Structures are given as structure tokens and as C-alpha cells.
Amino acid sequence: MSDTDGKKTLGLGGGSRPGQVKQSFSHGRTKNVVVETKAKKRVVNKPGPGAKGAGGKPRLGDPSKRPAGISDAEMERRLKALQAAKAREAEETAQRAAEEKAREEERERRRAEIETKEREERERVEALRMKQEEEDRKKREAELRAQKKEETRKAVKTDAPQTPQDRAAAEAAASRAETKGVVASGPRKTDRERDRNERDARNAKSKEDNRRSGKLSLNQALSGGEGRHRSMAAMKRKQERQRQKAMGGNQRAEKQSREVRLPETILVGELANRMAERSADVVKSLMKMGMMVTANQALDADTAELVIEEFGHKAVRVSDADVEQVIDQIEDKSEDLIARPPIVAIMGHVDHGKTSLLDAIRKANVQSSEAGGITQHIGAYQVTTESGAVLSFLDTPGHAAFTSMRARGANVTDIVILVVAADDSVMPQTIEAINHAKAAKVPMIIAINKIDKHEANAQRVRTQLLQHEVVVEEMGGDVQTVEVSAKSGKGLDTLLEAIALQAEILELRANPDRSASGAVIEAKLDVGRGPVATVLVQNGTLKRGDIFVVGEQWGKVRALINDQGERVEEAGPSVPVEVLGLNGTPEAGDVLNVVETEAQAREISDYRISAAKDKRAAAGAATTLEQMMAKAKADQNVSELAVVVKADVQGSNEAIVQALEKIGNDEVRVRVIHSGVGAITESDVGLAEASGCPVIGFNVRANAPARNSANQKGVEIRYYSIIYDLVDDIKAAASGLLSAEIRENFIGYATIKEVFKVTGVGKVAGCLVTEGVARRSAGVRLLRDDVVVHEGTLKTLKRFKDEVKEVQSGQECGMAFEHYDDIRPNDVIEIFEREEIERSL
Incomplete structure (x- = not known):
């Protein structure tokens, strides 16, 4: 279309044409979009209001083409703002370009x-x-x-x-x-040889430099040259070897031959460590022997010895028990020994006044704190007399259940005071105490107590002691006797003098400057303090911080508490103390030994635990299959009363278990499925529920979760504080498992005179009751020529035509037997009744 002549003509010049526009998105993304574009209108260079005038001002354009309502001033302001924005954009672009150039530089x-x-x-x-x-x-x-x-x-x-x-x-x-x-005498090198040598040196230096640079060219890698497989580390190793060779240190160290301690079994890795060899070399050696093993597998001693000899070492066979050799067995020198206080055990029958006598000596009142007024624990006390002498006393229970406690008390003491009541004389536990003292080879002093009673007879006590080979001084023997009264204090000074005299004769001495050792008198699990052991120190001095092993347990002394409840820093020979810091509750009677390190204590403890486990396993394995079958067959006819026992201390627990195991006979017995020290817990209740048995608590109580669990599961928990109440109740419960004794009482005899056949009934015997009475509910036996041919019950008992309950002697009656018809005249009917009688253990 053309505007030159003012006429419009048709043509293709003004149509739309395809074009592309770059569309921008966020994060710098762009996209080319195809759009249709129209040809721009050509503007004729006519002067108009929008062109710049002579003054340089922008022309505002044709007012007719301007949007409605915009004046010339507004249009001018908008054009200036547009020009300013373009100028700012150009400046920002230039500034960004300059900053980018500066960053690149x-x-x-x-x-x-x-x-x-x-x-x-x-x-x-x-x-x-x-x-x-x-x-x-x-x-x-x-x-x-x-x-x-x-x-x-x-x-x-x-x-x-x-x-x-x-x-x-x-x-x-x-x-x-x-x-x-x-050398002058040698041949001269030619110039060609010298040049070749220099060239080789330069090439070698170039290769060396290339290796040291650490860079590998493509040609070197493809050609497979030396630089491809010789690393920098290899070059460093080579230089190190050359340096050592130059310094004369390239000789290999001579291999050392070691003595390798070899236990019964050892891991391959541990064997390599003891030989100071690599585990891989030991495994390789064993593979050559035909053994496919790893470093964590165990070897027997014979195989390990072969490996040790192959590596040039010497095997020294040791036993696992050698770990206990670290416990010092020191032979004390006579100049190191000093006098120590005597350890005195008070023994005797129950209620003969042992604790009351000790209370009178200590001026204390222990007896009132014991349940039932009887001693049920071993008490250890130290007493200083008026003369200044120090004595260590052990108060042992006299009840029959505490046999092991009395034996333990006799084994750790120097002197035994046998308390015998003057009004009761020698009793069973008195005899038992005498036997314990004789077995321990400990001298005795007889304290005849309750001498102030009216019925006291001290001479009768001395006479009865003769029956048990105890000859007192009054009868020409060497055993001292002292008449005392714990109530009035009579004879106590004489008793203390007798103890001091006996101790002087024994010449008791010990070395306090050595590692301590002692005996555990009692052990318990205390809430808040953990396992606590009452230890009687026998040798050395036990100090706070010492590491020790006791039985299967070990520990570090956290605190020492004496018999007065006071904390002390150390305890010397013959001093009883409570020891805190054990990792578990030991057995009463275990020996405490101080060791140097915690590792040794752990090792000894682990060995003892393993040995005890092996011993139990060996005891079980020693039973043959025939013995197991015979035992199972015998157990079928034995009723068991299972119980779970928890006690306050180890000694009481031991005594209760031993007492309960003695209850029973061939038909019934008591089985303790679990026993322990400490409070009753949920696990004890769970075990009791699974076994269907009660839980027995001796001087302990169940904690709150255990009580709730017992209420939910219906498990009975019974508490006791006196041991003979516990034993009596368990005995009564076990007696309930006994089958009742059946006793027959004969109530009458009858003789058959005639036999009749009755329709619907069968044979009926016409009888005469010759003795006693015949009852319908009683059992009967049919005797023929004094031989029992039938035993059963009566089907009917009639007097004339009436059914009766019983028929008296001298009367006739009719009898018919249940399920039995072979009756004959002159047979005798024996009538009896059965009675069940309750049995008890």
C-alpha cells in the first residue's frame, strides 16, 4: 500500500509475516517463541507536533492520536521519564559489565x-x-x-x-x-663412550624428574613405560632403601624367640599377639596344616603349640587356674608380726542367753532388736574391756536351721565360748557347737549362764559335758568353765579374764603391712547401698580404694563401716567391717583377697564364674540316661511343693533353703526353685506364677510393682521374720500334699444260711448276723474257708421284705452283692468301714 498519491490499492505488502521473540523466565531461562508480525507503517517526514522543534524540545505528536484526557505537559513528562529510564538501564548495564570484568581480572x-x-x-x-x-x-x-x-x-x-x-x-x-x-693403569675411555654415558645420564635424570613430578602424560600411559606403574610412593620407598643402604642400616633385625604362655584354648588372633606375629601369617600357617580357620576361632593347646614351634618360639603351658596366682601368698616374717585381738565366737543352743551375754559385755541391747528374741544373723562386734584389751566377738544363731552359720563362725575364730544354760543343761545345738569347735580345732571356754536362777545346776552341766568328751578343769581337764549371769552381770569379769588368758596362750599375731585378706561373715543386698558384705579381716590392712576379689565377685572398696555404724578409712587384723563397693552379692564364707589391678580382679572373677558353671554342667553330665529315667520314674510318685525364697542376708537365705530341703519324705518334698537376697521383685512374682507356687519373704518386702503384679496374677506372697514360723508353715503346707491314711474298722460278721434266687435281683443270701452290726453303706468281703474270694459293696440289705439300713447282731437278714452272684451256704461275710486319717510330716 502506498500513500504517495492518496489512493489505496490492493497488494501483499501489508500482510502479516512470521517472526521470533525471545521470552524470559525466572532463574535466567529463555525460550524463543514464533509470533506473527505486521509490517511497520511508514511515516512521511511531515513536520508535526511530535517532532523536535528548533529549541531541541521533543515534539508531542498529533493531539488527535493521543489518548483521551492527556495534556501536552503530561505527555512531555512521560517522555522525559521514558528517556531517564533508558539512560538508567544503560548505566546499570555498563556498571554490571565493569563489575564482571573486574571479577574476571x-x-x-x-x-x-x-x-x-x-x-x-x-x-x-x-x-x-x-x-x-x-x-x-x-x-x-x-x-x-x-x-x-x-x-x-x-x-x-x-x-x-x-x-x-x-x-x-x-x-x-x-x-x-x-x-x-x-686409575692410571686402566684403559682410557674414548670420546664416543663418554658422550653416550652423558646422554644416558641425562635421559635417566629426565625420567627421574618425570616420576617426581607426579604427572603422567598420555603418551607415557599408552606406551606402557616405566612411569605408568612406578608411583611416587614407590620412589620414596626406593630412596629410603638407598638411604638406609648408604648408612649401613639395611641389615634385617634378628628375629627374637619368645616364651608364649599357652592356656588350654586360645583364639588365633590372641596367639598371634602373644607371638608378636601377624594374624594373616598365623592363619596361613594353619591353612598349610589343613585347617581353614579365621582369627576369631579357638585352637586347642596341642595345635597352638605346633604353630608356636613353627614360628621359632617356645610354648609354656599354663592352666586357667593360674590367674589366681596373682593373689599374694606371702610368708610373713617373724619380725613383721605384731599382736592382734582374738576373734571370739559365742555359740550354743537357742535361748541359752548368747546374745544377752554379749549385750552385757558390750553394754548394748541387740537381743531386743531381733525378731522373736532369737538371733537369726551372724553379728560381728568389737569390744574394748576395762583393762584396755580389744576383743572381736561373733554372735552366731543357736536355732537348728543355722547349722552352716555356726560352722562358718567356728572356722574363722580363735576361741569359742560355749554358752550352756544352767537350768537347761546340754541340748542338741550345744552338742552341734561342740562338734563344730572340735572340727575347727579351736579351744573352748564353757560359760554356764543363768546361774542366778533357782533351778540352776552347774555341776550337772559339767557332768553332761563329759559325755561329749569335754573335760573341764574342775574334773581334771583343760577346758575352762565360768559361771556367769547375763542378767545380773555376775562372772563377766572372770569370763573376760579367761578369754585374755586363752588369747595369751595362743600368741595371736598378724602382719598389718601387707595386702588384706579376710572372710565374709554375712552378705546382703541393701537398698540404696547395693551389695554389702560383713568381712572379718584376718591378715593385712583393708583400706578404702583397695581392689579386691571375693568368691565370684569383685569390687573396689567404696566405704568401710565398723560395728558402731561409723565410716573408717582402714581396718586391720581381727577387725569386722561392712564393705561397700561390690559388683554383686557374695556367698557367706567366701574369702576376700586384695589384688593390684582391676583387670586382675575381673580376670579372677570371670575364671571362678566359668569354673562354677563348668562344675554344675559336669555334675549334670555325670548322670547317666538310666539314672535319669529311674529318677523321673521315682519322681512320678513324689509330690512337690515349690517355693520362691527371698531373704535379707545371704546367711539367712542359706539357712532357710537348707531347712526347707530337709522337709519331706518319700511321698512329698519341698523344692526351692529360686532363692536370693534382697526385696521381692516382679521377676520373682513372674517365676512364681509360671511355677504355680508362693513367694516367701524373710525380713524383706515386695516393692510396689511386684505387689501390683502379684495382685493381678493371683500369686501369694507370705512374709516372715522368725525362721521357725516359716519352717512350720511350709511343713504344714507340705503335709497337705500327703495322701490320707486309710484305716479299716471291722463292724460285724454274718454267716450265709441259705441262698435264694429272686427274679430281677439274682442270688440273695439268707444270713444271720453273728457279731456286731451289718450296714447297707459299709464294705463287705466274702470269706470261703477263711479265704477272701470277693470284696465289694452290698446291693441290697433286707429284713423280711423291707429294705433296712442296718441289722443288729443275732438277727436274720437278706443280702445281695453288687455285681457278684457266686455265693454259697456257710460262707462268712465280713462287714467293715473305711476311715481317712490326715497325715503330717
């Missing part, structure tokens, strides 16, 4: 600095290396010159010229050879 500068530093570092390292090589070369040349000079001198001396001229010529030749670094 900074990056180039930093890169150049880094490359410069790396180049300088490489040059410095290369300079140091070349300097070192130069020094090494000069040193080698100097050594070579000195060596060649010496060889030349020897050669000149051997072939000395006869004339002075020849000698001078030889010396001149030798000096020239020294200067050039060659």
Missing part, C-alpha cells in the same frame, strides 16, 4: 598467584634436591678419589722403578690419574 590474578607459588615451591624443592644430589656426588667422588689414590700408591709401591727418573714419571702419572678421577 581478580580471578586471573589469583590464579596467576597460585601458579606462581606452586612454581616457586617446585623450584625450591628441585633446588634442594639438586643441592643434596650435588653434595652426595661430591662426597662419592671424594671417596672414590681417596680409594683410587690408595690403590695407586699400592701399585706404585709394588712395582717401584729402579731409577729416579722412572719413579718421578710414575708419580706424575698417578697425580694425573687422581686429578681425572681414573
Whole structure:
């Protein structure tokens, strides 16, 4: 379309054409979009209001084409704002370009600095290396010159010229050879050989430099040259070997032969450690023997000994029990021994006044704190008499259940005071105490107590002791007797003098300056303090912080508490103390030994636990299959009363278990499925529920979760504080499992006179009751020629035509037997009743 002539003509020039526009998105993404574009209108260069005028101001264009409501001033303001925006955009673009250029220059500068530093570092390292090589070369040349000079001198001396001229010529030749670094007598190298050697040296140096640079070119990698497989680490190792060779240290150290301690079994890795060899080498050696093993597998001692000998070491067989050799068995020297207090055990029958006597000596009141007024624990006390003598007392229970406690008390003491009541004389536990003292070979002092009673008879006590081979001084023997009264205090001074005299005779001495050892008198699990052991120190001094092992347990002394409840820092010989810091509750009677390190204590404890486990397993394995079958068959006819026992201390627990195991006979017995020390817990209740048995608590109580669990599961928990109440109740419960005894009472006899056949009933015997009474509910036996031919019950008992319950003696009646018809005249009917009688243990 053309506007030159003002006419419109048709044509293709004004149609739309395809074009592309770049569309921008966030994060710098762009996209080309195809759009349709129309041809721009050509504007004729006519002067108009929109063009710039002579003053340079922008022309505002044709007002008719301007949007409605916009004035000239507004249009001018908009044009100025558009121009300013374009100017700002141009400035920002230029500023961004300048900043990008500056950042690029900074990056180039930093890169150049880094490359410069790396180049300088490489040059410095290369300079140091070349300097070192130069020094090494000069040193080698100097050594070579000195060596060649010496060889030349020897050669000149051997072939000395006869004339002075020849000698001078030889010396001149030798000096020239020294200067050039060659032997005069050797052949000279040609220039070609020298050039080849220099070229080879340069090539070797170039390769060396390439290796040291750590860089690998593509040609080197593809050609498979030496640089491809020789790493920097390999070069360093080579240089280290050369340096050691130059210093003369390349000789291998001579292999040491060791003594390897070899237990019964050992792990492959542990064997390698003890030989100071690599585990892989030991495994390889065993594989050569045909054993496919790993480092964590165990070897027997014979195989391990073969391996040790193959590696050139010496095997020393040791036993696992050798770990206990660290416990010092010191032989004390006589000059190190000092006098120690005697350990006195008070023993005797129950209620003979042992604790009351000790209370009178200590001026205390222990007896009132014991449940039921009887001692049920071993008490350890230390008493200082008015004369200043120190005595250690052990108060043992007298009840029959505490046999092991009395035996333990006798074994750790020096003197036994046997308390016998003057009004009761010698009793069963008195005899038992005498036997314990004799077995322990401990001297006795007889304390005849309750001498102030009206019915007291001390002479009768002395006489009865003769029956048990205890001869007192009054009857020509060597056993002291003292008449005392715990209530009034009579004879106590005499008793203390007798103890002091006996202790002086025994000459009791110990070494306090050594590792402590002692015996556990009692042990318990205390809430808040953990396991607590009452220990009687026998040798050495036990101090706070000592590491010890006791039985299967070990620990570190956290605190020592004496019999007054006071904390002490140490305890010497013959001093009883409570020890805190054990990792578990030991058995009463275990021996405490102090060791040096915690590792030794752990090792000994682990060995003892393992040995006890093996012993139990061996005891079970020793039973043959026939014995197991016979025991199972015998147990089928035995009723068991199972119980779970928890006690306050180890000694009481031991006594209760022993007492309960003695209850029973061939038909019924008591089985303790679990026993322990401490409060009753949920696990005890769960075990009792699974076994369907009660839980027995002796001086302990169930905690709150255990009580709730017992209420939910219906488990009975019974508490006791007196041991004979516990034993009596368990005995009564076990008696309930006994089958009742059946006793027959004969109530009458009858003789058959005639036998009748009755329709619907069968044979009926016409009888005469000759003795007693015949009852319908009683049992009957049919005797023929005094031989029992039938035993059963009556089907009917009639008097004339009436059914009756019983028929008296001298009367006739009719009898018919249940399920039995073979009755004959002159047979005798025996009538009896059965009665069940309750049995008890």
C-alpha cells in the first residue's frame, strides 16, 4: 500500500509475516517463541507536533492520536521519564559489565598467584634436591678419589722403578690419574663412550624428574613405560632403601624367640599377639596344616603349640587356674608380726542367753532388736574391756536351721565360748557347737549362764559335758568353765579374764603391712547401698580404694563401716567391717583377697564364674540316661511343693533353703526353685506364677510393682521374720500334699444260711448276723474257708421284705452283692468301714 498519491490499492505488502521473540523466565531461562508480525507503517517526514522543534524540545505528536484526557505537559513528562529510564538501564548495564570484568581480572590474578607459588615451591624443592644430589656426588667422588689414590700408591709401591727418573714419571702419572678421577693403569675411555654415558645420564635424570613430578602424560600411559606403574610412593620407598643402604642400616633385625604362655584354648588372633606375629601369617600357617580357620576361632593347646614351634618360639603351658596366682601368698616374717585381738565366737543352743551375754559385755541391747528374741544373723562386734584389751566377738544363731552359720563362725575364730544354760543343761545345738569347735580345732571356754536362777545346776552341766568328751578343769581337764549371769552381770569379769588368758596362750599375731585378706561373715543386698558384705579381716590392712576379689565377685572398696555404724578409712587384723563397693552379692564364707589391678580382679572373677558353671554342667553330665529315667520314674510318685525364697542376708537365705530341703519324705518334698537376697521383685512374682507356687519373704518386702503384679496374677506372697514360723508353715503346707491314711474298722460278721434266687435281683443270701452290726453303706468281703474270694459293696440289705439300713447282731437278714452272684451256704461275710486319717510330716 502506498500513500504517495492518496489512493489505496490492493497488494501483499501489508500482510502479516512470521517472526521470533525471545521470552524470559525466572532463574535466567529463555525460550524463543514464533509470533506473527505486521509490517511497520511508514511515516512521511511531515513536520508535526511530535517532532523536535528548533529549541531541541521533543515534539508531542498529533493531539488527535493521543489518548483521551492527556495534556501536552503530561505527555512531555512521560517522555522525559521514558528517556531517564533508558539512560538508567544503560548505566546499570555498563556498571554490571565493569563489575564482571573486574571479577574476571581478580580471578586471573589469583590464579596467576597460585601458579606462581606452586612454581616457586617446585623450584625450591628441585633446588634442594639438586643441592643434596650435588653434595652426595661430591662426597662419592671424594671417596672414590681417596680409594683410587690408595690403590695407586699400592701399585706404585709394588712395582717401584729402579731409577729416579722412572719413579718421578710414575708419580706424575698417578697425580694425573687422581686429578681425572681414573686409575692410571686402566684403559682410557674414548670420546664416543663418554658422550653416550652423558646422554644416558641425562635421559635417566629426565625420567627421574618425570616420576617426581607426579604427572603422567598420555603418551607415557599408552606406551606402557616405566612411569605408568612406578608411583611416587614407590620412589620414596626406593630412596629410603638407598638411604638406609648408604648408612649401613639395611641389615634385617634378628628375629627374637619368645616364651608364649599357652592356656588350654586360645583364639588365633590372641596367639598371634602373644607371638608378636601377624594374624594373616598365623592363619596361613594353619591353612598349610589343613585347617581353614579365621582369627576369631579357638585352637586347642596341642595345635597352638605346633604353630608356636613353627614360628621359632617356645610354648609354656599354663592352666586357667593360674590367674589366681596373682593373689599374694606371702610368708610373713617373724619380725613383721605384731599382736592382734582374738576373734571370739559365742555359740550354743537357742535361748541359752548368747546374745544377752554379749549385750552385757558390750553394754548394748541387740537381743531386743531381733525378731522373736532369737538371733537369726551372724553379728560381728568389737569390744574394748576395762583393762584396755580389744576383743572381736561373733554372735552366731543357736536355732537348728543355722547349722552352716555356726560352722562358718567356728572356722574363722580363735576361741569359742560355749554358752550352756544352767537350768537347761546340754541340748542338741550345744552338742552341734561342740562338734563344730572340735572340727575347727579351736579351744573352748564353757560359760554356764543363768546361774542366778533357782533351778540352776552347774555341776550337772559339767557332768553332761563329759559325755561329749569335754573335760573341764574342775574334773581334771583343760577346758575352762565360768559361771556367769547375763542378767545380773555376775562372772563377766572372770569370763573376760579367761578369754585374755586363752588369747595369751595362743600368741595371736598378724602382719598389718601387707595386702588384706579376710572372710565374709554375712552378705546382703541393701537398698540404696547395693551389695554389702560383713568381712572379718584376718591378715593385712583393708583400706578404702583397695581392689579386691571375693568368691565370684569383685569390687573396689567404696566405704568401710565398723560395728558402731561409723565410716573408717582402714581396718586391720581381727577387725569386722561392712564393705561397700561390690559388683554383686557374695556367698557367706567366701574369702576376700586384695589384688593390684582391676583387670586382675575381673580376670579372677570371670575364671571362678566359668569354673562354677563348668562344675554344675559336669555334675549334670555325670548322670547317666538310666539314672535319669529311674529318677523321673521315682519322681512320678513324689509330690512337690515349690517355693520362691527371698531373704535379707545371704546367711539367712542359706539357712532357710537348707531347712526347707530337709522337709519331706518319700511321698512329698519341698523344692526351692529360686532363692536370693534382697526385696521381692516382679521377676520373682513372674517365676512364681509360671511355677504355680508362693513367694516367701524373710525380713524383706515386695516393692510396689511386684505387689501390683502379684495382685493381678493371683500369686501369694507370705512374709516372715522368725525362721521357725516359716519352717512350720511350709511343713504344714507340705503335709497337705500327703495322701490320707486309710484305716479299716471291722463292724460285724454274718454267716450265709441259705441262698435264694429272686427274679430281677439274682442270688440273695439268707444270713444271720453273728457279731456286731451289718450296714447297707459299709464294705463287705466274702470269706470261703477263711479265704477272701470277693470284696465289694452290698446291693441290697433286707429284713423280711423291707429294705433296712442296718441289722443288729443275732438277727436274720437278706443280702445281695453288687455285681457278684457266686455265693454259697456257710460262707462268712465280713462287714467293715473305711476311715481317712490326715497325715503330717
